[in-house]
Amino acid sequence: MPQEQQPAHESGGLDHPQAERTLLNAASAPAKHLDRSFSAAEAQATVSARETPWQDSREACAVINGAWQGTWSMTGDAILQAPSTLAEAGVRERLISRWHALHPDISAGTSVQDFASDQQRALFALCSSYKDILLPAVPYPPSIAEPGAAMDAVLLHCMRHIGEAAATIKRNNDAQKREDAPEEAPRDQGFTRPKVLILQPTRNLAQATVLRMCQLAVQETRKDSIQHKQRFMDEFGEQQEEEADEMDEKAAKRKRQQKERLDSVRHGRLLDGNTDDFFRIGIKFTRGSVRLFVDFYDADVIVASPLGLATLLNDDSASADKEKAAASGDFLSSVEICVLDRADMMLMQNWAHVLSVFGALNRMPSEHHGADVMRVRHAYLDGQGSHLRQTVVLSSFAHPELNALLRRSCACIAGRAMLQQHFQGVLEGQALQLRQKFQQLPAASTKEAADARYAYFTRHIWLSMKDSGALGQLVFVPSYFDYVRLRNFMQAHNVTFAGMNEYATHSELARGRSYFADGRARVALLTERCLFYHHTRLSNIRDLVFYGLPDHPGFYADLVQMASSSRAAHSSQQHASVTVLFTKFDALQLSQTVGSDRASKMLKNSKSAFIIC
Structure with a gap:
């Protein structure tokens, strides 16, 4: 028609x-x-x-x-x-x-x-x-x-x-219906x-x-x-759910806990x-x-x-x-x-x-x-x-x-x-007592950036993590593809780790949190989407590594706060720290994290390492 x-x-x-x-x-x-x-x-x-x-x-x-x-x-x-x-x-x-x-x-x-x-x-x-x-x-x-x-x-x-x-x-x-309509x-x-x-x-x-x-x-x-x-x-x-008394008790409890977690986060209503x-x-x-x-x-x-x-x-x-x-x-x-x-x-x-x-x-x-x-x-x-x-x-x-x-x-x-926007950063006004090291990596393209990140992690950060033998080492990974790359690396080196990604089931995530908290897994890999959809809260974080900066700037503050809380609970552990890897292609994420003024100085500086306490 x-x-x-x-x-x-x-x-x-x-x-x-x-x-x-x-x-x-x-x-x-x-x-x-x-x-x-x-x-x-x-x-x-x-x-x-x-x-x-x-x-x-x-x-x-x-x-x-x-x-x-x-x-x-x-x-x-x-x-x-x-x-x-x-x-x-x-x-x-x-x-x-x-x-x-x-x-x-x-x-x-x-x-x-x-x-x-x-x-x-x-x-x-x-x-x-x-x-x-x-x-x-x-x-x-x-x-x-x-x-x-x-x-x-x-x-x-x-x-x-x-x-x-x-x-x-x-x-x-x-x-068009009128007699004097234009041709x-x-x-x-x-x-x-x-x-x-x-x-x-x-x-x-x-x-x-x-x-x-x-x-x-x-x-x-x-x-x-x-x-x-x-x-x-x-x-x-x-979607209509079964009545609580007809549901599996564990499933009902899990649903309540997930709702409580979502209610406590800034984006939780989007998942309601x-x-x-x-x-x-x-x-x-x-x-x-x-x-x-x-x-x-x-x-x-x-x-x-x-x-x-x-x-x-x-x-x-x-x-x-x-x-x-x-x-x-x-x-x-x-x-x-x-x-x-x-x-x-x-x-x-x-x-x-x-x-x-x-x-x-x-x-x-x-x-x-x-x-x-x-x-x-x-x-x-x-x-x-x-x-x-x-x-x-x-x-x-x-x-x-x-x-x-x-x-x-x-x-x-x-x-x-x-x-x-001129960003103030997510750390403004927060009492975070951890030493935060931002490590800039040289890269001429986004593909080079991914390879440079992997090379620095495996040749420097991982060796330090391995030598320390410490428990509670959390690696935050924004991209699932990078997660797979690190997962394969861990498996190749026979590392017992807790893998938490967006495709994991509720039971797998619960098991991973438990293993990481009690030390059965001294390393945990956590993706950004897992944090977004499940708001996975972890305890016993002694060292926190950002393989890359999160897209959600608030997630940086959330994770650092978790690490800070873990440090307070284990005051004898003086080695607790935060390490962040970034390249010039992360300029926007860096600005939203540390603030536009500080990010500009960091990106223009000839130094490659920056400490924020």
């Missing part, structure tokens, strides 16, 4: 466009962006600029730069103002009404008016600029029952975009219907996102206002509920209702995990026509907004799946899929659709992979914006 005839385009789940009025005389932000014309040379300039990121920084308005601790670096047009009200931003009355219903605590008399905070206001202004955005300063939520303030602003932007696109198509459909058809569509792709790491976070979008779209006054809602709640809600990472769902907004679980080619929004979408795109076994159409990835050909929420959590999964999804975005479709080619935007016909796509990345911390994603896979014609 050609897109201009599809019912969802008549309203996008909002009030009928003819009954709405836009509260700004100027064209809406979505229309300004999508109707923007650009030459092939301009598109190529956007691609070329990715190789020298953030060189063309522009001054942002005071509200945006003052909302976070840091400065926004931008390319493209400057953002001169941030709207105080949604009406000022040109948002339609229906969506404003739904927003107010969801945020009854927002006072119209405050300086931020329609927004919960200056940060939310600033982020909505950034989204409305249609720049690619990287915000690596989103705090962990106190609850996952609903999205945080940052994701709320992004979802408001997405719903506005869908509604404006639907209104434009409906308005053009009506104009040339309006260019107001893409090859396929899906306009928004939202990637979430787990079902619990996806559930909060989908429910929030439904709340912004419709008021649930009828049983069928949200179709297939019960199925959605069953599949994305928390259904944490399955394999899912995908299409959502269609029609007048007065929302349909869940629709075919992707009928969807306005696709919410999926990187794994769920990547496996579909890489499915070579598809046999039926419908399966082949999905595997082709054509439904991603005209995505106009792509959101990565909790990208930091995706780093704890397989990041290659994220890259696989981005590789499939905005490619020329392999089939027609019923689109009216006369109404497809020129940018899509010219293979320049990626320059119309806005990407929004939300993370709790900065990471080189996130920077690389924007540099290599995002080239929106509107430009880019990234929050540049």
Whole structure:
């Protein structure tokens, strides 16, 4: 069915466009962006600029730069103002009404008016600029029952975009029916219907996102206002467990202990509920209702995990026509907004799946899929659709992979914006009495860095560990691949060690902690993902080796605190220390750990060893 005839385009789940009025005389932000014309040379300039990121920084308005601790670096047009009200931003009355219903605590008399905070206001202004955005300063939520303030602003932007696109198509459909209609058809569509792709790491976070979008779209006054809602709640809600008295006693105790551990850590709420990472769902907004679980080619929004979408795109076994159409990835050909929420959590999964999804975005479709080619935007016909796509990345911390994603896979014609932070470090204000040695290793590439790390560990650190014969020697390893390398080394040298990684079972982890605590295993290997998912707490740590700095800066402080506590419990042990290996490629992790100023001095210094006490 050609897109201009599809019912969802008549309203996008909002009030009928003819009954709405836009509260700004100027064209809406979505229309300004999508109707923007650009030459092939301009598109190529956007691609070329990715190789020298953030060189063309522009001054942002005071509200945006003052909302976070840091400065926004931008390319493209400057953002001169941030709207105080949604009406000022040109948002339609229906969506404003739904927003107010969801945020009854927002006072119209405050300086931020329609927004919960200056940060939310600033982020909505950034989204409305249609720049690619990287915000690596989103705090962990106190609850996952609903999205945080940052994701709320992004979802408001997405719903506005869908509604404006639907209104434009409906308005053009009506104009085409008039006798005085222009001969040339309006260019107001893409090859396929899906306009928004939202990637979430787990079902619990996806559930909060989908429910929030439904709340912004419709008021649930009828049983069928949200179709297939019960199925959605069953599949994305928390899995029902057996009653405690019917469960195995050890399993019940283990579950309680794990929940207690998660409740005690900063990211614990992210792991509360259904944490399955394999899912995908299409959502269609029609007048007065929302349909869940629709075919992707009928969807306005696709919410999926990187794994769920990547496996579909890489499915070579598809046999039926419908399966082949999905595997082709054509439904991603005209995505106009792509959101990565909790990208930091995706780093704890397989990041290659994220890259696989981005590789499939905005490619020329392999089939027609019923689109009216006369109404497809020129940018899509010219293979320049990626320059119309806005990407929004939300993370709790900065990471080189996130920077690389924007540099290599995002080239929106509107430009880019990234929050540049000046880090204080995680050791500030903490009474950690251990001697911490930071050892810089020379390396000309990331591959050389991995080999240099292994060589230094096996030739220097391990010999010292072996000669000391001390118990309680913990080696923290950020990467599972490095973990395997060290595990094989330990096995080759007949070392009794406790291996704790993300693939270990609960019983294996418990056994490893016990062996390490009572000295049956004097060495332990611990991966970052194991610490993230299980928050493994260890006692009896006498020496702590960071084979590499953790991606989560808070994990460094956590582990050093564990070692410090162990030292206090064994005051006679004077040898306790911390050793950290790093290279120049770990500059970002180093800055978040020791602070930007200290990291800069360490990286520029001709010395290779630095002591922090």
